[in-house]
Amino acid sequence: xEQWLVFWKNVSFVDVIEFLGTFAFAVSxxxxxxxxxxxxxxxxxxxxxxxxxxxxxxxxxxxxxPFWMISSVYVWCTIISMVFVIIFRKKLVHLNGPFLWxxxxxxxxxxxxxxxxxxxxxxxxxxxxLMGTITGIVGGMIxxxxxxxxxxxxTQEFYAxxxxxxxxxxxxxxxxxxxxxxxxxxxxIFVFVIRLAATRYSWKLPVLKGEL
Amino acid sequence: xEQWLVFWKNVSFVDVIEFLGTFAFAVSxxxxxxxxxxxxxxxxxxxxxxxxxxxxxxxxxxxxxPFWMISSVYVWCTIISMVFVIIFRKKLVHLNGPFLWxxxxxxxxxxxxxxxxxxxxxxxxxxxxLMGTITGIVGGMIxxxxxxxxxxxxTQEFYAxxxxxxxxxxxxxxxxxxxxxxxxxxxxIFVFVIRLAATRYSWKLPVLKGEL
Amino acid sequence: xEQWLVFWKNVSFVDVIEFLGTFAFAVSxxxxxxxxxxxxxxxxxxxxxxxxxxxxxxxxxxxxxPFWMISSVYVWCTIISMVFVIIFRKKLVHLNGPFLWxxxxxxxxxxxxxxxxxxxxxxxxxxxxLMGTITGIVGGMIxxxxxxxxxxxxTQEFYAxxxxxxxxxxxxxxxxxxxxxxxxxxxxIFVFVIRLAATRYSWKLPVLKGEL
Numbered sequence: 001x002e003q004w005l006v007f008w009k010n011v012s013f014v015d016v017i018e019f020l021g022t023f024a025f026a027v028s029x030x031x032x033x034x035x036x037x038x039x040x041x042x043x044x045x046x047x048x049x050x051x052x053x054x055x056x057x058x059x060x061x062x063x064x065x066p067f068w069m070i071s072s073v074y075v076w077c078t079i080i081s082m083v084f085v086i087i088f089r090k091k092l093v094h095l096n097g098p099f100l101w102x103x104x105x106x107x108x109x110x111x112x113x114x115x116x117x118x119x120x121x122x123x124x125x126x127x128x129x130l131m132g133t134i135t136g137i138v139g140g141m142i143x144x145x146x147x148x149x150x151x152x153x154x155t156q157e158f159y160a161x162x163x164x165x166x167x168x169x170x171x172x173x174x175x176x177x178x179x180x181x182x183x184x185x186x187x188x189i190f191v192f193v194i195r196l197a198a199t200r201y202s203w204k205l206p207v208l209k210g211e212l
Numbered sequence: 213x214e215q216w217l218v219f220w221k222n223v224s225f226v227d228v229i230e231f232l233g234t235f236a237f238a239v240s241x242x243x244x245x246x247x248x249x250x251x252x253x254x255x256x257x258x259x260x261x262x263x264x265x266x267x268x269x270x271x272x273x274x275x276x277x278p279f280w281m282i283s284s285v286y287v288w289c290t291i292i293s294m295v296f297v298i299i300f301r302k303k304l305v306h307l308n309g310p311f312l313w314x315x316x317x318x319x320x321x322x323x324x325x326x327x328x329x330x331x332x333x334x335x336x337x338x339x340x341x342l343m344g345t346i347t348g349i350v351g352g353m354i355x356x357x358x359x360x361x362x363x364x365x366x367t368q369e370f371y372a373x374x375x376x377x378x379x380x381x382x383x384x385x386x387x388x389x390x391x392x393x394x395x396x397x398x399x400x401i402f403v404f405v406i407r408l409a410a411t412r413y414s415w416k417l418p419v420l421k422g423e424l
Numbered sequence: 425x426e427q428w429l430v431f432w433k434n435v436s437f438v439d440v441i442e443f444l445g446t447f448a449f450a451v452s453x454x455x456x457x458x459x460x461x462x463x464x465x466x467x468x469x470x471x472x473x474x475x476x477x478x479x480x481x482x483x484x485x486x487x488x489x490p491f492w493m494i495s496s497v498y499v500w501c502t503i504i505s506m507v508f509v510i511i512f513r514k515k516l517v518h519l520n521g522p523f524l525w526x527x528x529x530x531x532x533x534x535x536x537x538x539x540x541x542x543x544x545x546x547x548x549x550x551x552x553x554l555m556g557t558i559t560g561i562v563g564g565m566i567x568x569x570x571x572x573x574x575x576x577x578x579t580q581e582f583y584a585x586x587x588x589x590x591x592x593x594x595x596x597x598x599x600x601x602x603x604x605x606x607x608x609x610x611x612x613i614f615v616f617v618i619r620l621a622a623t624r625y626s627w628k629l630p631v632l633k634g635e636l
Contacts, residue, residue: 038367148360150462
């Protein structure tokens with residue numbers, strides 16, 4: 001009983017949000033995997049890579065231990081996502097709204113975590129922005145490569161711009177001496193809003209026309 | 213003459229098995245490359261990546277020097293595999309049986325090496341199991357991405373389950389204090405048997421059905 | 425004014441060449457991206473990865489900080505490449521000749537940089553040759569994977585052989601005690617000439633025929 005209290009005392013609000021974000025990213029990977037007729041193991045791998053791929057590349061580039069090797073919560077979260085998709089697959093079609101929310105919340109938090117890690121290691125601002133963006137987008141890119149598609153982020157969404165702008169906002173607030181919690185919450189909300197607005201109003205980047 | 217004796221004295225049984233496993237993995241990559249009309253260089257790259265990709269990702273994640281940068285045996289083994297495929301390509305079709313054996317022996321050994329490395333670095337058991345599995349399967353996944361296919365392991369085989377179960381067996385034996393040689397040989401044989409049995413009896417994981 | 429003088433004094437001939445090489449590699453990525461109807465962000469990512477992917481994998485394998493995280497010149501160079509392609513896209517078709525030259529100069533320099541880095545870290549000669557080759561070719565490989573094609577280098581070009589031969593030449597000169605500048609310039613010119621000659625005379629490696 002007391003152990004549970006200690007456990008819950010150590011679970012912060014950010015942990016809860018991060019769990020939801022990981023869950024949403026994993027579910028997005030698992031659903032695409034199921035559309036390609038992958039088996040359970042394949043779906044698990046695609047889900048796990050979608051949720052952790054961006055942070056893993058960031059940590060390898062920064063030369064630190066990949067975050068998911070320190071706590072088992074990301075593996076468990078992916079397993080729970082699998083079970084969830086298996087049980088509720090017929091109903092998930094109607095849940096696209098909530099999932100877009102989860103996914104956007106997760107994106108905001110992933111950007112915050114990525115920017116924070118790079119700032120702590122004293123990298124230049126443009127490296128910090130790249131790390132925030134990599135944390136947000138690379139998982140989905142590897143997901144699409146694994147299922148043999150061109151990354152959706154290259155053609156369909158305003159996703160990456162939300163990550164870049166959010167990272168810049170974080171750096172500006174940090175530079176201006178705004179406290180860490182305010183900076184983090186503002187950035188996460190900002191990314192979340194941009195992402196939702198981009199989806200609702202179909203904001204898109206121009207296509208690069210070219211002739212070979 | 214004496215130098216050769218010293219050389220052979222330093223070649224252990226595990227080295228021989230590892231060479232055969234690397235050879236079988238490289239040949240599998242080179243044969244798929246030839247089916248896609250790649251040139252010699254492309255075939256070499258695909259063969260080398262099939263044989264070393266899993267261990268390389270493992271070593272990058274663990275933060276140690278990639279194993280194939282320490283001894284040139286893996287490069288030589290891939291070159292020998294190339295020559296072998298070029299000379300015997302018409303006869304290889306009839307050698308699928310022996311190759312399945314090599315491949316399964318190699319898989320068992322790759323899992324043992326991956327688990328051992330992670331255990332030595334004092335990681336938690338679930339990290340150890342992931343490292344054993346990554347060592348066994350990621351080479352084939354990168355192979356399939358390079359030749360522009362969805363990884364075969366996501367749809368066709370019981371391969372990954374053999375790696376996971378073998379890694380768990382290793383950890384259990386290690387926990388119970390079984391000596392290293394016994395643990396390693398048992399694990400390798402176990403993975404080998406599961407893999408062969410899965411192929412013979414067409415064991416498969418269920419497909420994840422989903423609706424987008 | 426004085427600052428500019430200091431800036432230019434610190435820009436070496438190699439820096440200029442490296443900038444041109446990065447530019448040519450980025451443009452090649454961005455042009456392929458535009459043929460696949462990617463948006464601006466997608467084109468930027470493909471261009472950046474084409475220019476920096478090989479060096480990044482090399483640095484991760486060698487365990488050093490990826491080169492593009494130390495100076496922002498590679499990000500700027502990719503942005504300039506984007507602007508260049510957007511403005512001149514109708515005229516680029518007629519510039520294939522100059523671009524082949526840039527690309528070949530860049531290739532020569534990338535090989536030199538890769539070999540030098542691995543030599544400085546005291547790796548065995550075959551690791552050094554692999555690092556020079558990886559630096560030259562992996563960016564283009566990742567580019568092709570991102571746009572969902574089999575890497576062109578596996579089927580179409582003598583590209584990789586130029587990298588391997590150039591790396592071997594560098595190591596031989598280094599072994600014979602030739603001074604660094606002479607070794608570097610000779611290697612870069614050698615790779616450049618082999619690459620141009622291979623394109624002009626359609627040198628190709630044999631295709632690996634196989635039966636599955």
